[in-house]
Amino acid sequence: MDRRTLVLLFLLLVSSSSLGSSSSSTPDIRVLSAERRIDLTSSIVRVFLTLKVENTGASQASDVLLAFPPTEAEHLAMVKASTTEGKRKKKIYVPLSVNPTELPDTPNGAHLFSISLRNPLKTGEAAVLEVLYIVTHCLEPFPVEISQSETQFVYYHDSATLLSPYHVMEQITYIKTPNNKVESYTRVDPTNRAGTELRYGLYHDLPPYSYSPIIVHFENNNPFAVVEELVREVEISHWGNLQVRDHYKLKHAGARHKGIFSRVEYQSRPSISGVSSFKHLLARLPPRVHSVYYRDEIGNISSSHLRIGSQKSELEIEPRYPLFGGWKATFVIGYGLPLQDFLFESPDGKHYLNFSFGCPLLETVVDELTIKVVLPEGSKNPSSVVPFPVNQQLETTYAYLDVVGRTTVVLKKRNLVPEHNIPFQVYYDFSPIFMLAEPLMLVSAVFLFFIACIVYLHIDLSIRKS
């Protein structure tokens, strides 16, 4: 509990400090050059932004702000920033912390994120920042409904210029589409299109918060696989097994399927029929995975292939039917893992689980993820360390032969992308003596049963002696 308040306090502190410092430094920074590369080749939009900023003010600048329009901020899954250090060959990327922040005078509800620099920029100094931000659910299918033989076209809305609270000296945007079938795109000269690449810019001397909306309408037949809800249960048994159960609610979030589904078309002309549908997905599981199952409410799903490697295992799953736009499938993937690969002991004697956050399915968006780490019965003081903000709470679950129940750490997060698959830790105290509780219970139950039998056989309950 106190931990959470601490985190909150910390957040508050950070935001207030950034608020204070940035409000004074906002006008003093200008962007010398900005290059944006927008990758539209999958259902997840990834934007790589290279900013060269310069401090023109009198005071030092420790934060740089990024601005997002409200529609984009809503679907923003992740913002990462890094700076480069060293020259050419010895170039290394140093990650920087990014936090949402607010300013009193942002126009049109733009959302701001502040990047905290490692070394404050002195007057006249310039720095290069590499920013990656990932947006989900922003490719809007149009037409909204397609038939089996049609391909899927989507809209992408953005601005030709970079939305920024600073003055931008020069800026260019590259948009990469999955193929060269681009139905239409907004022209904001200079605009250029070559193959799968669309170029907006160079633009010069843009005032703060300049925005010129563009729409790109292009073909995108990538699987729009969205897990609407994913519940992962990770159960630790100190007898040597880590049991994982993932409950998926999968949906094809692309253009809705309209009219008939013809199996004969689908089977005989796979290249033109149902191109935007998908029939299998790849899940990346840890190595040394065992007893994998793949089932749903009505039983086993008999179509899956498992490849176990030394680095990773791959499970190719096939839902019961191909998923067309708007179709859904729910299923459960479960597997066991050797505990020693994931459970470690920290120097202060605590146990900790080191497990990967996020969804094992490749290139899949997760709308809502719940991870339940079920600690063994008798464990105390659970705490978790997750590299990004999540909702945390504690629960108690009951499984085989539990008396007091198992403490469960529940972590919740919305809007996840594959980039969230990074390790997190759950720390807890556990005394190995509790491992013996359940076997002892069983032994004593059997013992009592035999005692009862013996007592019964030696008591004469008859009223009349025969």
Added chain:
Amino acid sequence: MGAKAENAVRPPSLAPSSSFPFPSLRTLKLKTKQQELLIRVSTLALIYVLAFAVRLFSVLRYESMIHEFDPYFNYRTTLFLTKNGFYEFWNWFDAESWYPLGRIIGGTLFPGLMVTAALIYRVFRFLTFAVHIREVCVLTAPFFASNTTLVAYFFGKEIWDAGAGLAAAALIAICPGYISRSVAGSYDNEGVAIFALLLTFYFFVKAVNTGSLAWGLASAFGYFYMVSAWGGYVFIINLVPLYVLVLLITGRYSMRLYVAYNCMYILGMLLAMQIRFVGFQHVQSGEHMAAMGVFFLMQVFYFVDWVKYTLNDPKLFHSFLRITLTCSISVGALALGVGTATGYISPWTGRFYSLLDPTYAKDHIPIIASVSEHQPTAWSSFIAVAVSATIKNLTTLIRTKSKASQTVSSKGTSSLKASAKASLDQALPFQRNAAIALLAGAFYLLSRYAIHCTWVTSEAYSSPSIVLAARGAHGGRVIFDDYREAYFWLRQNTPPDAKVMSWWDYGYQITAMGNRTVIVDNNTWNNTHIATVGRAMSSYEDEAYEIMQSLDVDYVLVVFGGVTGYSSDDINKFLWMVRIGGGVFPVIKEPDYLVNGEYRVDKGAAPKMLNCLMYKLCYYRFGELTTEYGKPTGYDRARGVEIGNKDIKLEYLEEAFTTSNWIVRIYKVKPPKNRW
């Protein structure tokens, strides 16, 4: 008698108290009696395990799943029971089946099975075993089969001796007829009902042997459990009176019999009437009249006995007897006649008639005839029972224990025992060698029988029939999981209130796995409703559309085996749809679908056949598909012909989903066209 009863209920597992508590190493050598006990107990334990294990083929070969059709209904209701509690279950009106009529579930089912499974589930949960209700349901039948072997042992012990009990337990553990109804996943009423049946008989025989009210009570509760579990309780309520009647006729009437039967009948009847599905049928329907008749007969017997004792004069007694008998028989006949005429006592149902006369259903009720379960049993299976019963007696012969068998003469497989025994008693003077030879032969036959049972279980009875398995071209196993593919598609991708029309065979599965409303299902309580669906399937598309509109149908589901060669599909069942439809709606005439009395789907088929809804839905766009190398397109592998109508156009329906092997095809009913 009393001492004997004590022996039977006591678990025969521990040595006499003299050697208790801790025998030293010197006394470890067991006495003969202890050895016998040990052998008996371990054999019984082995049989118990065997009965369970032999039923697990389907779980090992496929998965832990519910099989076939009716078990899916039972599973769905059990799920409801565990989620909502007994009270909700008992008052459950199910709007998801028999649309738009619905079905009162609580009043139209035997709840014994569901309550049993739910109780087992509760016990497991109470012991904090985190099992899923499905696992409980799948393993209920094998578990009860194991328990049945115990009952069979005690039953055999009661009527003969422990050896016979063991033989009975072993035989019932592997009896194919029983296995076919109780493999893991076959979550059906019979699974627990056979146990209840045997238990009732055992308790009743015990009650007759001891005259104890407690055993009579136990048999009444056994009977109640049986009634709550299965409609086959009628078998008990007719067999027990028959048994009593035989005892009466053979002059074995005794006070013990009087106590046992009266207790069992009265209490059993009162308890049975608590089951809503039975209710007053128990005192009204013709099937239960035998029990009541015997009950009154018993009172007459007792009364006559009393009069005889009071009068103490044979001549007077004889005239009295004549008068009373005439009176009582005429009164009974009159009551029965009046009751039947006024409809107070319902006549016997068609299923009962068809039991007596196997051809009855075929001529009169197509819906009963269309179910393979209701087909008369082949005579060969009776012979198998006879053979096994004879073998059982041969093994007991060696013991040469002649004990008056006063009890059993009409129980199940033992019915043949009496006759077999009569002939064997004369065989006693034979030499010991001959007996050994016989025993060896019997052992050989028995082992062959055991092998046969295992084989038949693994090959014939362990297929869930939801998942079909076949050998692929390269020898690998190919799984056809089309049923679940379609049901899961329905479950996930149709509106929650969608109504699905299909032939009634798939009703339970659609509601349980697809979670959608169906028009008709396997309950078959309303023949007219089924006939309406049959009529829609056998009409032209526009006529069918009107019927479907009147029933609010959104989707039509058909099962089609033409691509895979799966023969129990809707085209092969189609004639039953025509017959059942035609039985209610004379517009549908069977000869319209036949050519010279022959049922065909190729070019020579009747025009009505080629254009009826079922044909169109099954073969829609099938004409474009090549199913087998070297055959023309549209070659139906289930029937081995090229179809007659390859250019099928649908006007009022559209294909919504077809499974990967085309076994299940689902069509969406289009909304009505605009008039302007």
